[in-house]
Amino acid sequence: MMTTSHGRRATIRDVALAAGVSISTASNALNGQGRTNAETRDRVKHIAEKIGFRPNALARGLLSRRSHSIGMITNDTYGRLTLPMTAGVSEALVDHGVSVFLCATNNDPRLARLHLEALLDKQVDGIIFTATRLDLAPQVDLSRLPIPVVYAFAEGPDTSVSFVPDDHQGARLAVEHLLSLGHRRILHITGPEDFAAVRRRAAAYRASLGGEGEVMFGPWGEDWGHEAVHRILTRPEPRPDAIFCGSDETARGVIDALRDHGLSVPSDIAVVGFDNWHVVAAQTRPALTTIDMGLKELGRRAGLAMLDLTQGKPVASGINYIACELVVRASCGTDLAGQSLMSS
Amino acid sequence: MMTTSHGRRATIRDVALAAGVSISTASNALNGQGRTNAETRDRVKHIAEKIGFRPNALARGLLSRRSHSIGMITNDTYGRLTLPMTAGVSEALVDHGVSVFLCATNNDPRLARLHLEALLDKQVDGIIFTATRLDLAPQVDLSRLPIPVVYAFAEGPDTSVSFVPDDHQGARLAVEHLLSLGHRRILHITGPEDFAAVRRRAAAYRASLGGEGEVMFGPWGEDWGHEAVHRILTRPEPRPDAIFCGSDETARGVIDALRDHGLSVPSDIAVVGFDNWHVVAAQTRPALTTIDMGLKELGRRAGLAMLDLTQGKPVASGINYIACELVVRASCGTDLAGQSLMSS
DNA sequence: ATGAAATGCTAAAACCTTTTATCACTTGAG
DNA sequence: CTCAAGTGATAAAAGGTTTTAGCATTTCAT
Structure with a gap:
């Protein structure tokens, strides 16, 4: 990183001086604007490169009214959801010179307001709001901002642009995988019913089974997996041959409990999870075997939408559902095993 | 968020106009600089508040050469370590109007360079480098930057300022907890020896046992926990009465394996982990029962150091070790149980 | 040879804020 | 009554960049 003799970063003034041209000519040459002699242009560019000139984004932003930075507001201090999404956003934008301010509000309205004010003062081109839960509202009013707002893993008002995982498709993927392996008595053990995502997954599960099926709602966490398994094994009805779990943690609890009860996964009962939370899955x-919500891709999409918005391009408002993917590991048997089971 | 009639954000010009004073007077009044009549000052302030004036940080930064933003470069895409630290940094700085750019490099040198250039262009006041591993070097050269660099969960060159967890003290905490509960044959099952943190924890473990003890190095993950337990249970020597694990994941594997072998935790063997990774622990x-590395506090400390550096205050170079904390749950028995065991 | 058009460059304004130097005016002391 | 000091306000410069309008100069067609 070269600097001029006076220690500061090289400015376009230094370039102009060294090239023996005016500041405007230097600017024109570097940006390919206006009328410039090819020879001059090359000379200026060469000198700029030599002294390591890079335009001051603050000055540029002041003039262009675009700071080339956006804010990301999250209530997640833990990181499981936010970081993959931020990485996706960032990845989509870094090639366009846009950087991302990350603001963790810790669910504190005061902090949220403080962060928002700092972002607006810094003239961010837009704001992406993210939550740990689809149906969680921001702690500050984002509806009357003079800049575009995009919701990622959160649902904004109807007129806004939102990106959320396609829980419906994801759950269908899971159930259909089990069906394709020949399972018919599929149970759904999942989280609390007041979560929007939980209700969607349960609805898709039922739909995939033609309206049949049984859903057990409960708290998140492994304990509920143990508890639920205990309940179904101590009742008379026929046992399920597969369990679709609403989260990987629950699935882990379920699998551990099945083992404790002497049942083998996947040969006695197949299990599929939801989240693809690597450390658990x-x-x-x-x-x-579980469903990946494609959080990084979701972030990437949100970032691209933000890019369009800041460039004045039209973006369709509404909710964009990002497709989930099935990740096959061992808890349902492999696809091959499934094939042979079908053909036998 | 009020705006002026022409739609843009209110500027100090609007304030001056509305108050019937010059721009300089408005600025002086708002910042308490220069000589200003008390009555004028109040009037200007009142009007500024009324029309919702907030100074443009870009313009301000251009002049003051302080952008009030810093960059955070991480190679972590997963978030377990980075997000708590970022939240800590951010929390320490938001009250001073400083925002944090988060840059996930995904271990790609090209991406790292791109991010760094964008940060420098945006005139960040400093950079905090973070890694998922203490002994991982940045993918770009940070040693010749014109702005201060702080290392968080990473060790920079001698002349720099670094913050890392006190692995030594943390490991001692774990072993001493086990000793205080009456355990004497304490085994250490941990990660790969080429990790700096692993070697430190192992050294502290040995030191706490007066140079005795046995360390089993292996890969991270639960599998190694199972494998290690299998080994020690199939050999003739006397069994350990406690196991100190180098990570929560390993600890989980150990506990599950012990249960599989019909041993009960904590009554047969006590287990303590390291990380306090909530989803596992x-x-x-x-x-x-495990050791918490206080990542958020580490981030806060790094943020405060950065604040001092950007304000020209002297900060002692070298490595700052952040104290770990013992989090008591159930895998060693409770402290009370330990007390009664000692007194019996 | 002359007017129009094209070419290459530059001065100046604009973005928004803070600070410095300066001006006009009042007050107080001698 | 005069001079010095103090008070309250302001014009202008600075920070770094891009863009607009304009100025010479050259080229070309007539």
Whole structure:
């Protein structure tokens, strides 16, 4: 990183001086604007490169009214959801010179307001709001801002642009995978019913089974998996041959409980999870077949939408559902095993 | 958020116009600089508040050469370590109007360079480098930057300022907890020896046992926990009465394996982990007693150091070790149980 | 040879704020 | 009554960039 003799970063003034041209000519040459002699242009560019000139984004932003930075507001201090999404946003934008301010509000309205004010003062080109839960509202009013707002893993008002995982499609993917492996008595053990995502997954599960099926709602966490398994094994009805879980944690609890009861996964009962939370899914024994919500892709999409918005391009408002993916590990048997089971 | 009639954000010009004073007077009044009549000052302030004036940080930064933003560069896409630290940094700085750019490099040198250039262009006041591993070097050269660099959960060159968890003290905490509960044959099952943190924890473990003890190095993950337990249970020597694990994941594997072998935790063997990674530690059965590295506090400290550096205050270079904390859950028995065991 | 058009460059304004130097005016002391 | 000091306000410069309008100069067609 070169600097001029007086220690500061090289400015376009230094370039102009060294090239023996005016500041405007230097600017024109570097940006390909106006009428410039090819020879002059090359000379200026060469000198700029030599002394390591890079335009001051503050000055540029002041003039263009675009700071090339956006704010991301999250209530997540833990990181499981936010960081993959932020990485996706950032990845989509860094090639366009846009950087991302990350603001963790910790669910504190005061902090949220403080962060928002700082972002607006810094003239961010837009704001992406993210939550740990689809149906969680921001702690500050984002509806009357003079800049575009995009919701990622959150649902904004109808007129806004939102990106959320396609829970419906994801749940269908899970159930259809089980069906394709020949399972018919599929149970759904999931989280609390007041979560929007939980209700959607349950609805899709029922739809995939033609309206049949049984859903057990409960708290998040492994304990509920244990508890739910205990309940179904101590009742008379026929046992399920597969369990679709609303989260990887629940699935892990379920699998551990099944083992404790002497049942083997996947040969006695197949299990599929939801989240593809690596630390849980990969470490479960057997490793968990589960649904990946594509958070990084979701972030990337949100970032691209933001880019269009800041460039004045029209973006369709409403909710964009990002497709989930099935990640096959061992807890349902492999696809091959499934095939042979079908053909036998 | 009020705006002027022409739609843009209110500027100090609007304030001056509305108050019937010059721009300089308005600025002086708002900032308490220069000589200003008390009555004028109040009037200007009142009007500024009324029309919702907030100074443009870009213009201000251009003049003061302080952008009131810093960059945070991480190679972590997963978030377990980075987000708590970022939240800590952000929390320490938001009250001073400083915002944080988060840059996930995904371990890609090209991306790292791109991010760094964008940060420098935006005139960030400093950069905090973070890694998922203490002994991981940045993918770009940070040693010749014109702005201060702080290392968080990473060790920079001698002349720089670094913050890392006190692995030594943390490991001692774990071993001493086990000793205080009456355990004497304490085994250490941990990660790969080429990790700096692993070697430190192992050294502290040995030191706490007066140079005795046995360390089993292996890969991270639960599998290694299973494998290690299998080894020690199939050999003739006397069994350990406690196991100190180098990570919560390993600890979970250990506990599960012990249960599989018919041993009970904590009554047969006590187990303590390292990380306090909530999803693992809280869900393990029994819930894991473990060491918390205080990542948020580490981030806060790094943020405060950065604040001092950007204000030209001297900051001692070198490595700052942040104290770990013991989090008691159930896998060693409770402290009370320990007390009664000692007194019996 | 002459007017029009094209070419290459530059001065100046604009973005918004803070600070410095300066001006006009009042007050108080001698 | 005069001079010095103090008071309250302001014009202008500075920070770094881009863009607009304009100025010479050259080229070309007539």
